[in-house]
Amino acid sequence: MPGADARGRTLSAHSESEQRGSAAVARPPPETSSLMRYRDAGVDVARAAALKRGILEAVESTWTAGVRPVRGGFAGVMEFPAGPGAPRLLAATLDGVGTKLHLARAAGQVAGASSDLVYHGANDLLAHGARPFAFLDYLAQARLDPELIAEVVRGLARACREVQAVLLGGETAEMPDTYLPEVLDVAGCMLGSVDPARLLDGSRARPGDVLLGLASSGLHTNGYSLARRILAESGIGLADPLPGTRGSVAQALLAPHRWYGPALEPLIDGGELHALAHVTGGGIASNLERVLPAGVRAQVRSSAWERPALMRWLIEVGAVPEDDARLSFNLGIGMVAVCAPERAAEVSAALRAAGETVQVIGALAAGARGVEWRDD
Structure with a gap:
């Protein structure tokens, strides 16, 4: 591929297979052919x-x-x-x-x-x-x-x-x-x-552990195909105010993906966390299940935190069914931390001191591996 720079970046066209054997022998173009250059393609x-x-x-x-x-x-x-x-x-x-x-x-x-x-x-x-x-x-x-x-x-x-x-x-x-x-x-x-x-691989998670939800800053990087369709059919533009907020639709939809390292690194170093689930595509339940060991089930309380205005607006304007909303959006939770119940208060305090918004959103229990929503 043409020209790699000092860090190994290459700039190229689409991959082209290498020809070998007789087919690779160069032949002069027919007299009627015009010269063709790479830029012409x-x-x-x-x-x-x-x-x-x-x-x-x-x-x-x-x-x-x-x-x-x-x-x-x-x-x-x-x-x-x-x-x-x-x-x-x-x-x-x-x-x-x-x-x-x-x-x-x-x-x-x-x-x-x-x-x-x-x-x-x-x-x-x-x-x-x-x-x-x-x-x-x-x-x-x-x-x-x-x-x-x-x-x-x-x-x-x-x-x-x-x-x-x-x-x-x-x-x-x-x-x-x-x-x-x-x-x-x-x-x-x-x-x-x-x-x-x-290494955090979920093997330390136990029944009775507490689920701490760290707030997201917005959609992060998932759910945008649905969000864009809802926006297109809503009749409002990116520069318009988002209902229920002081900011624009663009500010809400393009809020940066939050980086949780500064808040979580000290807790990982101190052995305080049993597991972490980054809430990306598939929503809270799908990503939380990825870090659960066999015989452990997560119970998430949907009423444990208030959904951000952006999530409420998307779900209401798009008439998004609750099951789809839970699969498509993070609903305001960007990371779930799993810790021992006796350490939950101290871990939460440390996260808040580091600038995070934290809620107890559920707990782990014995049972078939998976996640269930509690709507009480």
Whole structure:
């Protein structure tokens, strides 16, 4: 693929299979054929090369002393974070911004939505006690828009600095036959490490443990296909006030994905948490079930917290059935922490002191592995 920069970013067209054997022998074009260049097929390599030079400053702003720059290399290289004592485990997660980008482009907030991808990945690692150390992105359009791509990378770099991960590598692809015009696709892989003694895998969760719900800042990065459809049929625009709030629809829908690391890291270090569930696609129940061991059942009380105005508006205006709402939206809870009942008050106090809004939203009980809603 043409031109990799210092961090291993490549800029390319869609993948093309390599030809071998007689079919690969070059033949002169027929006399009636006109010359055809790569840019005639919709891919401008020179423009892409200029684009990567323009984003390098933002990328390098995330680098630490452990990065080993390879000028013109094909991969990003860095030291694996050293751990005291036992060997460290590698943790990795991959996701995309999704259709939130459509709203972000309309509102001129692409950098913010791109940052969400980093926060999402870092929270996924956090759910297992892992600390992020590197992020790799994938950016694609039918025709690369240099200013837009630069804005995306600035957003990614800003969030990487916040979660203390280096923006190590990436792919910027121009694929006119794959993407619709004006569509932007942003995805990425977050890498982290965790000491085996610190690993959270749900095995410590026990009947009687308390479920602490940490408030979300909005939809985070899930439920936007439904939210966009509701918005389109509501008759109001992104700049209009959201009913029941002092802000606009855009402010509510594009609120950044919350990063829970600063509040939860000390509690993980102190062994206070038995499990963590990052509430992403599938809602509270689907993600909470992922961290439950066999023979343990979660009981979530729907009345334990007040749903944010945005959630209430989407459900009311869209006439969304309750079952669908629970699967599509986080309903105001972005992370669920599981802890021993005798430690719940102290853990809650520590989270509030760190700036989180926390509610006891249920408990674990003996029974078939799963999650049930209590609507009392």
